[in-house]
Amino acid sequence: MxxxxxxxxxxxxxxxxxxxxxxxxxxxxxxxxxxxxxxxxxxxxxxxxxxxxxxxxxxxxxxxxxxxxxxxxxxxxMGRSFQRTNVFPKLTAFENVRLAAQSRTGDSFALWRRAASLDGANARAESVLAEFGLLDSRARLAGELAGGDQRLLELAITLATDxxxxxxxxxxxxxxxxxxxxxxxxxxxxxxxxxxxxxxxxxxxxxxxxxxxxxxxxxxxxxxxxxxxxxxxxxxxxxxxxxxxxx
Amino acid sequence: MSGLIEVQLLNGIVQGMIYALLAAGLTLIFGMLDIPNFAHGAFYALGAYVAFTVVSLTGNFWLAIVIVPLVVAGLGLVVDAFAMRRLARTGHVYQILFTLGLVLIVQESIVLIWGANPTSINVPAGLDGGVPLGVVTFPYYRLFLVAAAALVIVAVWFALERTRYGAIIRAGIDDPEMVDCIGINVQRLFTIVFGIGVGLAALAGALILPIRGGQPAMGNELMATSFAVVVIGGLGSYLGAVVGGLFIGLTQAVMTMLYPAASEVAIFAAMALIILIRPQGLFGKR
Amino acid sequence: MRRFAILVVLVAVAPLVLRYPELETQILTFGLLAVAFNLLLGEMGFLSFGQATFNGVGAYIAARALLDAHAPLPIALLGALLAGGAAAALVGALAITGRGVYGVMLTFAFNEMAYFIAFQWRSVTGGDDGLRGIPRPDVFGISLDDATRYYYFTALVVLLAFAAVLRIVDSPFGAVLRAIRENEGRARAIGFRVRRFKIAAFALSGALSGLAGGLYAELFHFVPLQAIDLDTSTNIVIAALLGGIGSPYGALLGAAIFTVLSNSLSHVWAHWPLIFGLVFCAVVLFFRTGLWGITERWSRRAAHA
Missing domain, CATH: 3.40.50.300 (P-loop containing nucleotide triphosphate hydrolases)
Structure with missing residues (x-):
């Protein structure tokens, strides 16, 4: 490998x-x-x-x-996580993971689409958050999550890049x-x-x-x-x- | 030989010393304290106007060049203690924005207090003659300006590099927590450095007053150039600021003789080139 | 959607209430400049100090197209848009190589260069006399000679551009810009080619600024050298921050207030920039969300009460 x-x-x-x-x-x-x-x-x-x-x-x-x-x-x-929690602090937990999923879809230069309508990336983000038990925090800002949750989110971001x-x-x-x-x-x-x-x-x-x-x-x-x-x-x-x- | 070329070059050195003073101050503030002070030119203008008032009141130019840096540096202390410290955590963007607001305030205050028309004063008595150079003369006052600026630049350098306070300041910049630990108030020290930087700009303004007079927006054009000087010389490098200032002053003088249209563009092209090719500047370490 | 509808209504009725169509047109073109600036600072977190460069390039291109080629107005504006975008892509590509403040200084330096080039190149820009006598041709057979008509034409173009910005902010592309603003290193680590996004954002911002410059050129049939100078760049920064960099609406609001105040206060008290500077410094120190942020907080509080 x-x-x-x-x-x-x-x-x-x-x-x-x-x-x-x-x-x-x-x-x-x-x-x-x-x-x-x-x-x-x-x-x-x-x-x-x-x-x-x-x-x-x-x-x-x-x-x-x-x-x-x-x-x-x-x-x-090759997905990596960071030693210090490294998230997008003023974006929601969902947006953090959705962005990571979006980085694989090739839609990132689409100016005319709505990010909210990227079904693939949204579904992927949803399932990764669920897997990490973070669905309840999806609408919270990443920077405001508790330390342990931030670390989980960090890992979730990495995983969402498949x-x-x-x-x-x-x-x-x-x-x-x-x-x-x-x-x-x-x-x-x-x-x-x-x-x-x-x-x-x-x-x-x-x-x-x-x-x-x-x-x-x-x-x-x-x-x-x-x-x-x-x-x-x-x-x-x-x-x-x-x-x-x-x- | 008519002496015209020599005069042009000497004028380039005079302008270069003004740049060097401004850039030395900016190096303290921007290079060492990491505060992008867009109001540096405004303090320069303020220096010229305060000097104008002192000379109007007392008739004594020598008194003016002593008082002006102190008064304006005092203002700098207030600005730093009140605003820049508070903005240190929010990063450069808000420091830039605040100093921009400061430019508006200072510039308009000048118009309010001294009026929008240009002001001027006579060359101080005793320096009103000149050295003959072919068909022209080179004013004594400009020679004095070069000597005075050089003296101050060396004195500040000496204070930074060779005294205990200078050593503490440099240590404080490298490792503020460490210096804090040994019981020295680093913030206060930084505020003083900010004041000195601003004072140097004000002195430059006072020194240029008998040559060019004052006008409220005089700082704006010089601000851009002194940023260029600091970047070319190397951010945080005192020597770089001084050499860079002289270099730009002379380059302008030469370009004005050869191809005046490009003299301004050349400076900013040089600055852009330096950032792209050698971001640490000609004399920067890193 | 509701906000945009309110904006459209406001823009539509403004000439009926205020009856200074030239001033209102200026609000719109300057507003577009602030919105374009906000795309870089508010969304991507890059402080561009050279937005007047793209405004000026757009204005000169549109003016030359109308003067020399007698181009139809839409073509001249399209030229302004493309030229502004191209100039910004170039400036952006170079500026983003400078880290932190260096990036800011590069936009600053390029603006200063552009200014001196415009100053010297009299045959194209008119130097410090500016370019005069720029025609305002009919569009699709409709005369725009009347100031109110030109206002509505500008309003149509600016509102379309503003809608496009709102759409871009909500797009996957906009999301990446915010990711870059929040944490550039992490954006890179999850596989975004940050450089490309930054250059694209610059190009968009420059295109909108170029369009604004193009619209301005016909307003007074005149492009002054100020269109490309650093003071204009500074004013854009100030207006956008005053309004609030969190939202395109905030930038528009800031530009409107700035334009109205600078036009009206200068008659009341010549030293209005002093007050303006004090207010601006206070905003930077205490109300970083700007007026829009304060309004939003109030309306939220009112909704809760």
Missing amino acids: LHTRSLTKRFGAHSAVDAVDLEIRPGTLHAIIGPNGAGKTTLFNLLSGELQPSAGTIVFGDRDVTRLDATSRSQLG PVLLLLDEPSQGLSPQDAQRLIDRIGTLSARYTIVLIEHNMPLVMRLAGEITVMNFGRVLARGTPDAIRANADVRAAYLGKHVSP
């Missing part, structure tokens, strides 16, 4: 991401973990197209997307335990239908959801494998220095 070859990003003399080979197989939930400063976020931005790599290639499906920008990657089916691959950047960051739980449940159901790349700090979450894990440290791949294999890996334990490696 998605693989990288020798993907490298240098900032000056420092390699934030150093010759990383990734292999994301279709249908898996692949988590990328590592201590702070391991290069996870840089890697994520390379995958989503926010950053251009210094070297290496990224192939999505059978297409080399290394030089494509974030917009083009989104149009190809992605093939989901890139999730620390979705549980900053959420209350209850909200985090809601989100985890949601991601759990999504993983049955989508290929997901997940960057996450929350270890229990990762261990529960992930089918495969790549551990990064100092910009390099330290280890990869199933959650059980990673849990048992001595290098990984050393890298984390015992920090939040809960069994």
Whole structure:
């Protein structure tokens, strides 16, 4: 589905991401973990197209997307979420999701039509909101939703673009335990239908959801494998220095 | 040699120093404090008119160039404390709009107080002669203007780069929270910087008064040019503002001799080109 | 729909009540400029400081078409519309490469350039004398010589343009503009080619401004150099903000008030811009929704009461 070859990003003399080979197989939930400063976020931005790599290639499906920008990657089916809630604050929840659906319909330059009459996009928005339990909030402004709901909306926006691959950047960051739980449940159901790349700090979450894990440290791949294999890996334990490696 | 070309070039330097003063002030306000001050030209005009009043009352031009920057800077402090701080969170659009409103207020106040007709004063006594250059003379006052502007520009630079206060201001701009933490009122500091920036514009207005006199809209045309200077020199670069000002002044002088029709267009074309090709400006870092 | 109907009625009866058809025509052309500006700031969140550029281009094109080619009025206006749109697409394409304030400054710089070009190019624009003697030909055999007739002709064109703007605001395209205003990065991330939308919005705004300029050219049979100067751009900004940038109706309201006040107050007290500046600063500081926003709040409160 998605693989990288020798993907490298240098900032000056420092390699934030150093010759990383990734292999994301279709249908898996692949988590990328590592201590702070391991290069996870840089890697994520390379995958989503926010950053251009210094070297290496990224192939999505059978297409080399290394030089494509974030917009083009989104149009190809690589949907991403953001670490900080990133919605359209003064538009309604429905409009947030409807816009995302609209980005796929090719009607966005239609000046003479009414947005409210784009049946396809409206229906799509409706069903995504329903799936996320946000239908009741549909008429509220996104910026006025509670934190947990905003995060769900953020994910709903991404899903409404009908992605093939989901890139999730620390979705549980900053959420209350209850909200985090809601989100985890949601991601759990999504993983049955989508290929997901997940960057996450929350270890229990990762261990529960992930089918495969790549551990990064100092910009390099330290280890990869199933959650059980990673849990048992001595290098990984050393890298984390015992920090939040809960069994 | 008739000296005409030399005079033109010297006039270019005079105009360039005026631009440099304006742009240096604008660099403090726009480049460092990140406030797009569209009323900068209005403060320049106000400087000229306050100078006119001081000279009318006291007959002393030297007193005027001391008082004018202080008075107008005081006004700047009020504007910053009352409005610009309040608008800091709403972003640039509303800061631009507010300063636009300020232009209306200042310009019309000038008409109300001093009238719509141009005003002028004599060159201060002692500087009324000139240096002979071929068939023409170059007025002493213009030489004085260049020297005075240069002195002030260097003094402000020195204050910013070489004093403790300057260091705190620069630190405050890089990391306001940090400086706040060590117990310094950053907002007050910024307000003072705003005042200094406005004061520099007012000084430029006072200095130009004996040469060109004052008219209520005198700031408008210069405002656009000084924005161009700041952008060309590099937003936030004090050196860039000064060099950019001189460069534009000289370019105008040369263009006026060669091809006057294009002298204005050339400046804005240069500014547009800089934004598109080298947005950080000639001397900007980033 | 109800609001638009009220607007149509107001526009229709205005000459019967006020009886200054030239002033009312000016309200409409200036209103169209404010509405066009609002499309960029209110919907897309881009402050264009160079709207007079497109007004001027439209006015000069229409004037030249009427003077040199004796073109029918609709053709001259179509030319103004297209030229304004093309100029704005060009300015927009360059201006949006500048981030934040730089974008604003670029529209400003291009306006200043356009002004000096118009100032120098006397053979086309008449320089600071302006262009005089612009004819106002019959349209479909109907004479527009009478000021009231020309008012109604302008009203028809401006109301059509305004209806088009309302439609655009409600369109999927309008929705994308608001997405860009709210969160440009996110709009990009969900797959919108933001640049194209911005340029298209500029072209639309410029086309409407060009049309307004074209209509103005025949009003006094005269295109002054002010049609393209920065003061006009500034006035557009001020009028639109005064009315309220949240709605095209607000922009129209602001333009009407601005035009009426600047024409009437200047007779009452020569220093009216002072009051105007004070009110404007107060609006920026305390009533950012403008007059339209205040009216809307009142009417909502009245409806609840």
